Amino acid sequence: xIRLLFFAQMRTLCGxxxxxxxxxxxxxxxxxxxxxxxxxxxxxxxxxxxxLAVNGEFxxxxxxxxxxxxxxxxxxxxxx
Numbered sequence: 001x002i003r004l005l006f007f008a009q010m011r012t013l014c015g016x017x018x019x020x021x022x023x024x025x026x027x028x029x030x031x032x033x034x035x036x037x038x039x040x041x042x043x044x045x046x047x048x049x050x051x052l053a054v055n056g057e058f059x060x061x062x063x064x065x066x067x068x069x070x071x072x073x074x075x076x077x078x079x080x
């Protein structure tokens with residue numbers, strides 16, 4: 001399983017702090033995002049500015065995801 005964590009806007013739009021996702025063959029950050037956006041269409045507004053982190057490291061959207069990974073989509077933050 002992949003542990004998907006939600007923070008800030010993602011937590012609000014998805015209504016959860018985390019979720020377990022099956023580590024299917026060929027799953028990438030981009031495909032995972034597309035699945036989430038299908039379930040939560042409001043995420044579409046964030047797509048151009050979100051960054052992927054896998055196991056605490058920034059990663060390209062095409063990064064393959066594996067069993068045991070921890071994934072976070074990092075959204076822009078504001079404030080000071």
